[in-house]
Amino acid sequence: MTRCHEIRPYLEAFVDDELSTDNALRVEEHLGSCSTCGEEVRLTRALKRSLRDTILEEDRPTLAFRTRLAEVLAEEVAREEQRAPVAIPWRKRVTPVAFAAAAVAVLSLSNGEWSKLSGWSTSLSLLSGEAASRSHDDESAPTHQGASVVANPQKIIDQLVQYHQAATEPEVTDRSALLRFEPQVGVPMRIPELQQYGARFLGASVVPVERHRAASLRYNLGEHRVTVYLFNPQVVPVRSLQELQLRVIGDRAVFVGMRNGYSIAAIEQRGVGYMIATDLDDRESAELLASIR
Ligand SMILES: [Zn+2]
Incomplete structure (x- = not known):
């Protein structure tokens, strides 16, 4: 052989x-x-x-x-x-x-x-x-x-997990209102359709990430809370999130990891960066993200 x-x-x-x-x-x-x-x-x-x-x-x-x-x-x-x-x-x-x-x-x-x-x-x-x-x-x-220069991506993940934990009141609860986040975030607000997983959209906010901004979308999935962040991958390249592990789900490359007991996953899809923070397990998070088209 x-x-x-x-x-x-x-x-x-x-x-x-x-x-x-x-x-x-x-x-x-x-x-x-x-x-x-x-x-x-x-x-x-x-x-x-x-x-x-x-x-x-x-x-x-x-x-x-x-x-x-x-x-x-x-x-x-x-x-x-x-x-x-x-x-x-x-x-x-x-x-x-x-x-x-x-x-x-x-x-x-x-x-x-x-x-x-x-x-x-x-x-x-x-x-x-x-x-x-x-x-x-x-x-x-x-x-x-060069490991010392990758502090930023780590900080970004920390920040996004903290926002998920804090679960502050969303700025808007109407999906169509998300359009006004676009100029601040710099990417189209393509809202992940997670209904096939039984997810319910609760609302969204804009959150600061380092010197930039991301849109934070809150969902409930059964008794689990899910936050999906949309960000500009030109500013935060998904591949720079080095501590995340690359995993292939179906035909998609997803980056997954854990932080503070939460599973996180990131993907770049049609020019939009997505990151998820949730108490679902990492396999489920990766699958949710891989479903985004
Ligand atoms: Zn072989």
Whole structure:
């Protein structure tokens, strides 16, 4: 039987449908009996899907943003073109480790630069060989250099969990009133429809997050309380929330974790960042978030 380390370098090309029939068969055969590599394929697919959804999203507000995206895309295309077909066996694959490294790279920038960077360029750098090669040499242990600069995302999670705990009276209880939050938060108020889980919408507020703002939406789900935050992922890239673990739910990449006894999960969907804080367990939180379209 083919061993994992022989198959791994081919997985990303496999997902992209770029392998010769022979190699694709070898990979398929291996995947039939190896759940670890199967998980890797699922993860790679989900990441690529999130990225694709992000790029397809059209109702982005600013010209500056579009310009930046066009630049990043052009760089990415140029990089793709430089890759000779024979290089596939050495092609860097996207791993959670590469992922962490890319997030660290972004966060190492100054605060000003950080806020200018969009979540998309982060996503794009994830899929570039450059980001992956940074961590490729050390597959087992994520690098923690630069860990000291990731205090902000941690603080953000703390703050949002505290708001959930405090459960203050919502500013508005009418869904249509949420539209007026858009200029403050900077993203479209796409209200998660959680009815299929029996969730009842109670109301919403705008809350300060560091120097920015998020919309806080309160729901009841049976006797559980659920807060869903909508935020601008260009300001707080979901992937910068490093202490959250990446999990694939269906075809979505969701970041999950625990804080102060509450489960939290985050996802970026069509240009909107969502984070949930609840006393449901982490699997349920992740599923709620993954249902957002
Ligand atoms: Zn394997």
